[in-house]
Amino acid sequence: RRFKVAIVGATGAVGETMLSILAERKFPVGELVALASERSAGGTVEYRGDEILVQDLATFDPAGIEIALFSAGGSVSKEYAPKFAAAGAVVIDNSSAFRYDDDVPLVVSEVNPEAVKARPRGIIANPNCSTMQMLVALAPIHRKVGIERINVATYQSVSGAGRAAMEELGRQTGAMLNFQDADPQRFPVQIAFNLIPQIDEFMDNGFTREEMKLVWETRKILGDDSIQVNPTAVRVPVFYGHSEAVHIETKTKLTAVDARALLASAPGVEVVDERRAGGYPTPVTHASGKDAVYVGRIREDLSHPRGLNLWIVSDNIRKGAALNAVQIAELVAAAGAE
Numbered sequence: 089r090r091f092k093v094a095i096v097g098a099t100g101a102v103g104e105t106m107l108s109i110l111a112e113r114k115f116p117v118g119e120l121v122a123l124a125s126e127r128s129a130g131g132t133v134e135y136r137g138d139e140i141l142v143q144d145l146a147t148f149d150p151a152g153i154e155i156a157l158f159s160a161g162g163s164v165s166k167e168y169a170p171k172f173a174a175a176g177a178v179v180i181d182n183s184s185a186f187r188y189d190d191d192v193p194l195v196v197s198e199v200n201p202e203a204v205k206a207r208p209r210g211i212i213a214n215p216n217c218s219t220m221q222m223l224v225a226l227a228p229i230h231r232k233v234g235i236e237r238i239n240v241a242t243y244q245s246v247s248g249a250g251r252a253a254m255e256e257l258g259r260q261t262g263a264m265l266n267f268q269d270a271d272p273q274r275f276p277v278q279i280a281f282n283l284i285p286q287i288d289e290f291m292d293n294g295f296t297r298e299e300m301k302l303v304w305e306t307r308k309i310l311g312d313d314s315i316q317v318n319p320t321a322v323r324v325p326v327f328y329g330h331s332e333a334v335h336i337e338t339k340t341k342l343t344a345v346d347a348r349a350l351l352a353s354a355p356g357v358e359v360v361d362e363r364r365a366g367g368y369p370t371p372v373t374h375a376s377g378k379d380a381v382y383v384g385r386i387r388e389d390l391s392h393p394r395g396l397n398l399w400i401v402s403d404n405i406r407k408g409a410a411l412n413a414v415q416i417a418e419l420v421a422a423a424g425a426e
């Protein structure tokens with residue numbers, strides 16, 4: 089059976105990739121509807137070589153849509169996702185609008201796929217990109233030996249902040265090389281040839297919201313509120329692909345050799361861990377444009393008897409957003425989208 093699918097935010101960095109991944113994976117699309125704001129309504133996006141008309145979300149009638157993939161920001165999701173769900177669609181939402189609601193499942197396809205079934209509001213949330221790639225790698229370790237604590241520092245690319253942010257990095261890089269001013273707009277300070285230890289807004293506890301997403305989402309997805317997470321999230325001048333230096337403390341010791349073997353057979357993971365120059369994943373050499381979560385630099389912590397260090401890299405727009413959303417849609421479709 090084929091489904092009538094809507095992409096909300098079809099002109100954005102994630103929306104465009106959702107379209108290409110639906111085509112690549114031959115998702116059973118009967119009819120495809122592309123939606124965005126009135127700014128880009130009337131234009132087109134490409135799907136399987138065809139030009140699809142972009143329609144204005146504000147005036148679109150969702151009746152008949154069976155699966156809706158939302159990636160147009162939290163406020164758009166808050167307003168329109170319940171309307172699509174009320175009209176009968178299963179909504180797969182890439183924003184953080186519903187992620188922490190108890191009656192909305194938060195799903196990483198390799199980690200907790202069974203959670204898609206209980207969706208009383210007709211909404212399934214797609215996790216934050218940083219949490220997504222971290223848990224694809226850490227869930228098998230947690231299942232095997234238990235993880236007590238996660239220390240993580242992220243190195244996040246600008247595409248996670250959308251198309252305008254990518255344009256800003258390109259523009260600033262050109263400006264800098266021509267001895268002109270950076271003129272920050274989308275980021276609080278210059279991003280070209282720099283890095284920024286702030287993603288999203290500051291919370292009362294001194295952490296940023298992006299950092300707290302790693303805490304809240306890890307516990308919800310693994311279904312374990314006892315896991316301690318200590319995050320620092322940093323924006324770096326990379327276009328595609330997030331990297332993470334992850335230091336875990338396990339309940340029982342896991343050697344680097346055993347961790348490598350465990351991860352080598354974990355779904356969605358590729359181990360790239362040779363002790364030579366270039367024998368590790370980077371956003372440019374491995375992750376960008378690819379589906380896997382790449383793990384390298386696996387080594388035992390010198391300072392803790394049950395500590396393990398990992399370097400985790402993945403394409404934030406693909407596994408971190410569009411790919412996992414489509415994988416959730418596949419799980420929903422396999423169950424008949426009832």
Ligand code: A2P
Pocket residue numbers: 096097098099100101102103123124125126127128129145146159160161164249250251252
């Ligand atoms: P538009 O092209 O009309 O601005 P990105 O994260 O790359 O910036 O993309 C954001 C996506 O969300 C775009 O497709 C954008 O459409 C869409 N979008 C933003 N605001 C709205 C809105 N109010 N209604 C519908 N779509 C929106």
